Amino acid sequence: MADQTQGAVDSLVGLLSTAIKDEAKLLSGVQGDMQFIKDEMESMNGFLLHLTKTDGVHDDQLRAWMKQVRDIAYIAHDCIELYKHDFADPLGKGPWAILQNLPTYIRSLPARHRLANRIRELKVRVLDVGKRRQRYDISIPQAKESQLQSLSESQGNQEEINKIRQEFLRVLALDKQQQQEEEAPTFDGPIDLLPEDLKSAATTVRGGLDEWLQLEHQIQSPATTRGICMEMLLRALRAHRKVRTANTKEELEKLAKAPDRTDLPAQVMIFCYSMLSRSYKSCFQYMCAFRDETAISRTSLVRRWVAEGLVEKQDGRSLEEAAELCFQELLFRGFLLPHHRGDAGKVKSCKIDDTVWEFAYRMSASENFVSSLPTYLSYQLRIRKFVKEQEKELEKNPRPQEVDSHRSICRFRRRPRDDTKAMDDMVSLLGTLPQGYRLNVLDLGGCRGLKKRHLNSICNVHSLKYLSLRNTAGVCRLPRGINKLRLLETLDIRQTELQQQDTERICLPNLKHLLTGTKMTDNDKEPLYAGSIPSKIGKMRDMEILSWVQVQEAQELENVSHLQHLRKLGVVLGGKGSEAQDNMNKLLHAITQMEYLRSLSIWVTPPPTNGNSDSALKMEMTEQHLIIAPKILQSLHISGISLAQTGLPSWILQPQLSEITLCNTWLSKESLQKLGTNLPRLCCLRLHRNSYNDCKLTFNKDGFKALKFLIIQGDKVTTVEFEEEGTTPLLEKIVWRNMSLDHSGSFSGIHHLAGKLEEVELKGLFNVGSIEAWSGCKVSYDLEVPFAK
Numbered sequence: 001m002a003d004q005t006q007g008a009v010d011s012l013v014g015l016l017s018t019a020i021k022d023e024a025k026l027l028s029g030v031q032g033d034m035q036f037i038k039d040e041m042e043s044m045n046g047f048l049l050h051l052t053k054t055d056g057v058h059d060d061q062l063r064a065w066m067k068q069v070r071d072i073a074y075i076a077h078d079c080i081e082l083y084k085h086d087f088a089d090p091l092g093k094g095p096w097a098i099l100q101n102l103p104t105y106i107r108s109l110p111a112r113h114r115l116a117n118r119i120r121e122l123k124v125r126v127l128d129v130g131k132r133r134q135r136y137d138i139s140i141p142q143a144k145e146s147q148l149q150s151l152s153e154s155q156g157n158q159e160e161i162n163k164i165r166q167e168f169l170r171v172l173a174l175d176k177q178q179q180q181e182e183e184a185p186t187f188d189g190p191i192d193l194l195p196e197d198l199k200s201a202a203t204t205v206r207g208g209l210d211e212w213l214q215l216e217h218q219i220q221s222p223a224t225t226r227g228i229c230m231e232m233l234l235r236a237l238r239a240h241r242k243v244r245t246a247n248t249k250e251e252l253e254k255l256a257k258a259p260d261r262t263d264l265p266a267q268v269m270i271f272c273y274s275m276l277s278r279s280y281k282s283c284f285q286y287m288c289a290f291r292d293e294t295a296i297s298r299t300s301l302v303r304r305w306v307a308e309g310l311v312e313k314q315d316g317r318s319l320e321e322a323a324e325l326c327f328q329e330l331l332f333r334g335f336l337l338p339h340h341r342g343d344a345g346k347v348k349s350c351k352i353d354d355t356v357w358e359f360a361y362r363m364s365a366s367e368n369f370v371s372s373l374p375t376y377l378s379y380q381l382r383i384r385k386f387v388k389e390q391e392k393e394l395e396k397n398p399r400p401q402e403v404d405s406h407r408s409i410c411r412f413r414r415r416p417r418d419d420t421k422a423m424d425d426m427v428s429l430l431g432t433l434p435q436g437y438r439l440n441v442l443d444l445g446g447c448r449g450l451k452k453r454h455l456n457s458i459c460n461v462h463s464l465k466y467l468s469l470r471n472t473a474g475v476c477r478l479p480r481g482i483n484k485l486r487l488l489e490t491l492d493i494r495q496t497e498l499q500q501q502d503t504e505r506i507c508l509p510n511l512k513h514l515l516t517g518t519k520m521t522d523n524d525k526e527p528l529y530a531g532s533i534p535s536k537i538g539k540m541r542d543m544e545i546l547s548w549v550q551v552q553e554a555q556e557l558e559n560v561s562h563l564q565h566l567r568k569l570g571v572v573l574g575g576k577g578s579e580a581q582d583n584m585n586k587l588l589h590a591i592t593q594m595e596y597l598r599s600l601s602i603w604v605t606p607p608p609t610n611g612n613s614d615s616a617l618k619m620e621m622t623e624q625h626l627i628i629a630p631k632i633l634q635s636l637h638i639s640g641i642s643l644a645q646t647g648l649p650s651w652i653l654q655p656q657l658s659e660i661t662l663c664n665t666w667l668s669k670e671s672l673q674k675l676g677t678n679l680p681r682l683c684c685l686r687l688h689r690n691s692y693n694d695c696k697l698t699f700n701k702d703g704f705k706a707l708k709f710l711i712i713q714g715d716k717v718t719t720v721e722f723e724e725e726g727t728t729p730l731l732e733k734i735v736w737r738n739m740s741l742d743h744s745g746s747f748s749g750i751h752h753l754a755g756k757l758e759e760v761e762l763k764g765l766f767n768v769g770s771i772e773a774w775s776g777c778k779v780s781y782d783l784e785v786p787f788a789k
Contacts, residue, residue: 165332168193168238172231185227190234197249198237204256205268206230212264225355229268232334236272239333248275269359272333279312283326284335285364286310287352289380292388295339295349300443300468302327303490303513307440307465318567320512320544335360343735344659344684344709380441382429386422387447420449420474427457438463445492450474459484468492470515478502486510489542493531494518500550503531511540517548517572530572538562547601548572554586561590569594570601570637580604584617588651592621597630604640607664607690617641619649632656639663644693647671653678658706660684662691669694676703683707683730689714689739701726708732715740722749730756738764 168190175189191202209226237252255271258264276284283305290296302323305311311323330336331347339351352360364377426444433439439461444450445468452475458467459481467485469475470492478498482491483506490513491506503516516531530548534540538559547570551557560569569591573583584604591597604617619641633654644666653674658681672692675682676699683706687697695716700723707728712720718740722728731753738745746767750757762781 165238168235169332172234176227187230187234190238194234194237198252201249201252201256202234202237205233205252205264208256208258208261208264209268212261215262225265228334228353228355229265232272233268235333236275239275239329265355266359269356272335273359273363276329276333277312279310280326280329281363282310283323284330284360286377287336287357287360288364288377289384290352291357291361291381292384295351296336297349298327298347300445300492301350304441304443304466307489309440318544343686343711343733345733379429379433379439380443383426384443386426386429387444390422390446390448420451420454423447423449423451423454423474427454430457430461440464441466443468444472445470446472448473452477452479455479456481462486464488465510466490469496469498471495473497478505480505483507489513491515498531500529500532503549504533504535506534507536507539509540510542512542513545514543514549515545515547517570530570533560541565544568546570548603550574551583551587554582557583557586557590561593563594565596566594567596568599569597570603572603572605574605581617584619588619588621591630594630596632598632599635599637600630600633601637601661602639602641603637607640608642608666618646619643619652620646621649621651630654635659635661637661637663638665639688640665642666643671644668648674655680657681658683659686661686661688663688664690666693667691669698672697673700673703676705676707681706684709684711686711687714687717690716692717695719695743696721698723699727700724704728704731706730709735711735713737713739718743718745720745720747722747722752724749725752727752729753732756733759733761735761736764736766738762738766740765 171189171193172187175187176185178185187206191199191206194202209230213222213226237248251271251274255267258267273281273284286305286308287296289304290301302320305323305326306319311319311326313319314322314325317325327336327350331338331350335352335356336350337353338347339349340347342348430439440463442458442461442464443466450469450472455475456479458464459479462484464485465487467488467490471494473496476497476499478493485508487510488508489510491508491511492513492515493503494515495518503514506514514531514534518529530550532552533546533549533556537543537546537556541563542565543563544565545568546560546563546566547568549570550572551574557571560566571587573580573587575583587602591600619638631654634656636652636657636659638661640663642665647668648671655678657679660675660679660682667687675685682704685704685707691714693716696719697712697717698721704727708730710720710728710731710733712735715738718738720734720736727749734757736745744765744767745762757777759778760780762779764782766781
């Protein structure tokens with residue numbers, strides 16, 4: 001019950017230790033206060049560590065005390081972070097540094113004084129909380145030896161884990177499909193995959209849920225609840241196939257023999273929840289902030305988890321990578337459900353079943369020691385409701401739209417209704433936040449009526465770590481005050497009306513993710529807009545994702561090369577002749593300096609009109625650069641570079657590359673075969689407009705051994721041919737969007753595939769006869785696009 005409080009205190013103690021050890025010039029008298037807070041918090045943390053091992057329901061006094069400890073830990077954490085980033089050692093070292101920074105030091109004196117007062121007040125509060133536990137004789141329950149311990153799923157080989165889980169999910173889906181005419185699936189297949197010592201207890205729990213189903217037949221959708229609970233139980237047991245606590249079987253048998261069947265579904269879900277690690281429990285509780293959302297973006301969710309400090313650091317992984325693992329874990333265990341998958345099968349957004357929603361709300365309220373949602377989740381819900389209210393109003397009273405083809409952004413004509421009211425209310429809410437309350441996340445994605453005055457108010461919320469203005473309408477300029485958000489880690493300004501040069505002024509030392517530009521399309525008839533590279537990008541050393549940014553001068557790429565932690569880079573290169581080639585050379589040099597780069601997207605404008613241009617950009621690296629070319633690059637997107645004359649650059653042919661997207665590259669048949677034979681891990685190939693210079697796309701058994709997803713979009717390819725037996729043996733899904741108005745698409749040699757093909761998605765004009773001849777896979781096609789006769 002104390003997992004989240006212990007996490008908050010752990011984080012604070014670590015931060016205080018660093019501040020006290022590393023900073024020599026603390027504000028007068030504050031060092032002692034910080035040391036006192038650290039010592040007290042360590043003592044309280046000892047109680048909390050013990051508390052996490054206890055069982056049963058905690059009394060009201062204990063819950064109230066735990067809530068006070070957590071609140072103080074959050075506030076103190078923010079005070080120390082603000083000190084470290086804004087006030088620590090302000091004068092620097094050496095006479096020249098002192099003289100240079102003296103004006104800044106003088107200007108910061110009032111703020112430093114206020115911070116010192118806050119820390120002293122915190123000391124008094126910490127002292128009072130410590131005495132209150134003694135004053136009210138708050139005791140810690142004794143821990144039970146049989147308590148089920150939480151485990152994270154970081155143990156073992158991840159690839160092996162994924163393979164076993166995929167097989168389990170396949171059997172689970174097959175079992176549900178076979179029983180689709182029944183009221184509820186039997187789950188016999190998935191139970192057979194469990195370890196021998198757990199099969200019997202799992203079968204008994206299934207029988208108990210069947211009894212509950214008979215008792216609760218009058219309740220709406222009881223069979224659905226029974227299915228959800230049983231499926232989550234099997235997923236939880238399968239997740240611990242290798243490393244299980246000694247008491248897993250004992251706890252499961254206790255659950256199976258529970259005399260009270262009326263509450264068995266809730267008990268099953270609590271059992272599944274108890275098998276999550278501490279940080280995973282906190283991440284699941286946070287889902288309450290998305291209660292009113294139809295779908296929840298995966299990338300937005302994991303970054304918000306990180307911003308809220310809910311994810312624990314794991315060896316060899318960044319916090320965001322650890323959050324991605326958490327997402328996959330909650331997805332596998334059934335706490336989250338896939339809502340939308342990309343063409344390559346990756347979950348892009350998720351949703352939550354209503355039964356799980358109710359459970360998440362109950363656990364969040366219970367473990368945060370209050371009768372309702374904790375404060376930070378409550379405010380997140382209230383802020384998003386302002387945006388959702390606008391969406392509902394637009395649905396009732398839609399506005400005529402006129403599309404600006406230059407920016408691909410919908411602009412709305414003025415109507416009497418005032419869209420700014422919801423944003424005014426939101427700003428008023430920010431002004432009423434309690435003293436010391438930290439607001440880490442502000443998601444305004446999709447809102448209307450956002451004005452510069454609203455952004456100016458937002459820039460005064462100095463604790464922000466995540467700010468999303470994606471797809472907002474109303475504001476055209478980013479205020480200079482954005483640089484006051486010194487703790488900001490994610491800034492998402494995609495699909496907005498902000499000016500390109502606005503991002504040039506950004507200088508945020510903690511920024512990790514800068515996401516700009518309009519929605520990426522492969523329509524070469526529309527210009528591509530992206531933000532400028534910040535002029536001080538070299539100082540933002542923590543940057544991990546920079547996408548999309550427009551390169552104006554080659555020197556900007558030299559600054560980007562200093563970003564040693566960059567994992568994803570998306571750039572738009574312009575210019576003509578030698579200038580364009582100089583930009584390309586600088587880019588190639590820059591990526592050789594990025595040892596952690598995993599995703600690279602290069603978009604050249606304007607794109608070539610054909611594949612035979614003599615002035616095509618050359619992407620080949622020098623021999624010196626080839627030696628230090630990125631070694632862990634996994635995803636590559638190239639658009640607007642003709643490879644017909646130059647062929648594939650050798651630095652692209654790296655064995656770890658698993659995903660390639662091409663557009664306006666005019667790739668030859670020989671180069672395509674080269675991709676297939678030199679990239680043994682390539683599992684996803686996207687061929688968009690003018691990516692291939694032949695009308696027939698041919699595959700043979702000599703290449704593409706690992707290809708699972710094939711996505712074709714454009715009007716050039718008219719035939720996809722699989723030449724011989726054993727071609728693309730692992731191919732699971734084909735997506736083909738034929739944009740040709742004159743030719744229908746067709747397949748040849750589809751019978752040569754090894755039988756792994758599960759799904760074919762077609763849009764456009766196709767040879768329907770060849771489609772209907774397929775068997776054994778799901779085929780969907782849309783012929784609603786108008787075509788010329």
